[in-house]
Amino acid sequence: MAHQLIELKDISKSFQREQTIIAALSPVNLAVRREEFVAFVGPSGCGKSTILNMVAGLLPPTTGQLSYDGAPVRDLNRRVGYMTQKDTLLPWRNVADNIGAPLELACHKTGKTGRMDKIRQMVELVGLKGFEKHFPGELSGGMRRRVALARMLIYDPETLLMDEPFGALDAQLKLVMHDEIQRIVSLGHKTVLFVTHDLSEAIALADRVVVFSSRPGQIKIVRDIDLPRPRDVFRIRFSPRFTELHEELWDELKDEVKKGTDT
Amino acid sequence: MSAQPRDPGAAAAVAVAVMSAAASRTGASESARSVFLHPVGRAAAQIAIVLAMLVLWQFGSGTLFPRVWVSSPSAIFARLVQWFSSGSIWGHMAATVSAAAIGYVLGAAAGVATGLLLGLSRKAEQILSPFVIALYSLPKVALAPFFVIFLGIGIESKIALVAVTVYFLLLYNTLDGLRDLDRGWADAYRLMGANDREIVRNVMLPGIMPWIFSGLRIGVRYAFTAAVLGELLAGNQGIGYLIESSAGQFNSSGIFAGVFILVVCSVVATEVISRAEKFVLHWRN
Amino acid sequence: MAGSNSGAAASGQGNVLLWRGLLLITLLGGWEAYGRLVSEAWFSRPMLIFARILTWAGDGLGGHVAITLAEMLAGLAIGIPLGTVFGLVLGRLPVAAGILRPIIFGLYSIPLVTLAPLFIFWFGLGLTPKIVLVAIVTFFLLFFTTFAGVQTIDREMIDSFRLLGASRREMLRKLIGPACLAWILSGIKVALPYSLIAAVVGEMLLARAGLGYLLMQASQQIDMTGMFAALFVLMAAGVAIGETVNFIERRALRWRNL
Structure with a gap:
């Protein structure tokens, strides 16, 4: 059998704060298939x-082995797009320039007209038309999240890591974004790791839901979501399953x- | 910016910002309580206070205080008129302003460059930090006699003193800026596939601009102070020379007039830098 | 893995110390060699400078250090309490603060050390003009930081304290004092190095004693060894003040964590 795309073997993480060692994650085992939404x-x-953070290669695990596409993750993992919990938009770039930032880099170099086209598409996708010239400081939390999402999607990375991408959005907009993300993921054959507080969101979008227990974190249960695809995110909540x-x-x-x- | 500024200029800038915020806030919420919270009332009170101070100075001079010590507003004004009408002041102003400006540009450029080099190499910063701290802790004015011996009493020694003073200010502001940069920005760029050069160009340089500009803004004051101190200690022209030679002739009008011109130059130059800052950092408001 | 990490960090630390030592030895050695082999007329050399500091140490250096220190401490003793009290009072009076704000800002934009000739003119060549200069510089620094500190206290916090039934005294002790303390300490942090600068400027212009005087005396005789010796003493004084500031900062931080 071919290897899984992302494999975590006995991965744990602890941090040292002054003299005490804080365990953030007890040994965790998990394998994510290509094109799976977890x-x-x-x-x-x-x-x-x-x-x-560990899958992105930003943080080494304290113990265990983490591999991506069969190779251990040692350095930054550039095959993933990462939408962090705290957004990393550059405050001196406006919405359009933030979204287009990846396409200015040598590794995704795109001509000016091509870049403009893609930025326009993305701005429309995340519903920020008319805000292209605004700076991040002038946007609401939800709008900033959408800019960050567009910046991640514009260069089409193979795997998407999303940390509470829609937390700050209102309920209606959230559903619209769920619909879009589902379409993008299936069309683009993406693999997704998706962190959320919202259980309904997790069930509506994912192929598998992993429930974590609290500190030190460990996997409590992994559940396959056998809802048929494509899903109608607007209605699926009302299905008995x-x-x-x-x-x-x-x-x-x-x-x-x-x-x-309690603690 | 950090709430605990390192240097007095920044402390003053924070204080002024807080003061104006406080003034506008109280102005909004308590406007009914006092006429002095109304902008017109406040301006009237301010003018009245300044006038009262000038009048007290004018008429107290020679009665409350010896005139030779405190001069008087009219005598200072007369001195300024005389300097400007004879044209003798221009050469002195040019000397001070050009020493301050040239030293400022050289010192700021070198300070930012060093800050970037040290900031980008953790190792170099660690190794050099005690040396930098020792030089930084030295009162820069103590270098003035060295510059006079090496470079003479002309403008070169003043340029050197200004440059050294501004250099350390910008060096530290650049290092602080790099240290305070959101690590997430660089990580995000790296994940997108950026190389080191692209990160420096796209994240670090624009990211430390607010710190560089705050250094540049405060640096104007440092530059003029250093130029004048250089001229006070040794020189034959410049505003500092005017102040020192007036003091030597027991002419307090000349001291006050010289300091007044210095303040005007410094305030105007600071305003120019502030405008540039607002223009470059337009995204901030 | 954690073990090997900290091991690497420790050996990295050792490396840094080694490099620092090497750099220091190279700098001083190069300087010494230049002085011995080429010329010691312009830059003297470390051995001579060190010998000079030792000579001075047995012959009045302590007195000069004491004079400079006395000027600083006297000036700080005047400037810090006055600046703090003015900042606290004016900070609690929004009407007066609004009116005086631009006037005080205008006064602050005067580069104060350039007033040194005026103070020398007024107070002669003793310690007084230096003390006045230090006092005025530190007064303004403390005034600004304390004033800003009072302004940052949240109005709602004050109101909620009032609703709890706190008296004026209790407010000052439980809320305004602690809240401003951090700002006052940061003002003192800035004022300390500035007090050295102000004292040295005064001494360099006109004095009979003090570290600034020592430097100027050497420079008038174009005695490079003496000038560098005075410079290193001043640098040591600056570093000592910096360490004092760090000490205050650590104390302040510990206090803030309580």
């Missing part, structure tokens, strides 16, 4: 973002959330 849910501080999955996963999740609030 959603991570769990309480804050359970190490979901840490996994994304969705409700069943939601109830089942919520039972797993709520203890963890409670544990998190």
Whole structure:
């Protein structure tokens, strides 16, 4: 059998803060297939973002082996696009220039007209028409998230890492974005790791949902989401199967959330 | 910017920003409470206070205080008129302004360049930091006699003193800027596939611009102060020379008039830099 | 892995110290060699300078250091409390603050050290003009930072304290004092190095004692060894003040963490 695209073997992570060692993630095993959409849910501080950081090569695991496409991740992993929790838009570039930034780099070099076309497409995709000349400081949190999303999508990376991409969006816009992301992922044959607090969002989008337990984070349950594709994100919430999955996963999740609030 | 500024100029800038914010806030919420919170009322009070100070100075001079010590506004004004009408002031102003300007440009360019070199090589910064701290801790004015011996009492020694003073200011501002840069920006660019040069050009240089400009803004004051100190200690022209020679003749009008011209030059130059800053950093508001 | 990481960091630290030592030896050695082999007329050489500092140490250097220190401390003792009190009072009076703001800013834009000749003219060549200069410079620094500190206290916080029934005294002790302390400390941090600069400027212009005087005396005789010796003493004084500032900062940080 061919190797999986992303493989985590006994991956753990601990940080040293002054004299104490804080375990952020207990040994975790997980394999992600090519073109699979995996959603991570769990309480804050359970190490979901840490996994994304490790897959991106920004953070080495303390123990265990992490490989991407069969090779260990040692340096930055440039085959992934990463939409971090805190956005990294450059404050001195306007919306259009932030979105087009990757295409100015030598490795994705695109001519000016081609770049403008793509920026226009992306601006429309994330619904920011009319805001091209605005600076990030002038945008709301939700708009900034959409700029960051467009910047990640514009250069078409093979794997998408998304850390609460739609957290700051209102409910309607969220659904529209779910629809778009689903289309982009299936058309572009993307592999996705998706961190969210929103269980419904995870079930609606993912092929598999991974529920994490709280500190130190570890995988509590991995659930296949057997809802047929393509999914109608606007209606899927009302299907009986969705409700069943939601109830089942919520039972797993709520203890963890409670544990998190107790401390 | 950091809330705990390293140098007095920045402290003052923060304080002024806070003051104006506070003034506008109280102006909005308590405008009914006092006529002095109304812009017109406040301006009237300000003018009244300044006039009262001038009048007290004018009439206290010779009665409350010895005239030879404190001069008087009219005598200072007369001195300024005399300097400008005879044209004798222009040469002195040109000397000070050109020393300050040339030293400022040289020092700032070298400071930013060194800051970038040190900031981009952690190793070099670690190795050199005690040397840099030792030089930084030295009161720069102590170098003035060295420059006079090596470069003479002309403008060159003043340029050198200004350049050294501005150099360390910009060096530290550049290092602070690089240290405070959001690491996420560079990481994001690296993940997109940027090479080191592209990161320097796209993230670091524009990212430290606010710090460089705050250094440049404060540096104007440093530059004029250093140029004048150089002239006070040794020289035969410049505003500092005017101040020193007036002091030597027990002529306090000349001291005040010289300091007044210096303040005007410094304020005008600071305003020019502030405008440039607003223009370059237009994305900030 | 964690073990090997910290091991690498430790050996990296050792490397840095080694490089620093090598650089220092190269600089001083090169300087010494230049002085011995080419000429010591312009740059003297480290051995002579070191010998001079030792000679001075047995012959009045302590007195000069004490004079400079006395000027700084006296000036700070006047400038810091006055600046703090003015900042606190004016900060609590929004009407007066609004009116005086541009006037005070205007006064602050005067490069204060260039007033040194005036103070010498007024107060002669003793310690007084230097003390006045240090006091005025530090007054303004403390005034500005304290004033800013008072302004940053949230109005709603003050109101909520009032609603809790705090008296004026309690407000000052529990809220305004602690909130401003960080700003006052940061003002003192800046004022300390500036007090050395102000004192040295005063001494370089006209004095009979002090480190600035020592430097100028050597320079009038074009005694390069003496000039460098004075420069190194001043540098040491500057570093000592920097360390004092760091000490205050660490204390302040610990206080803030409590």
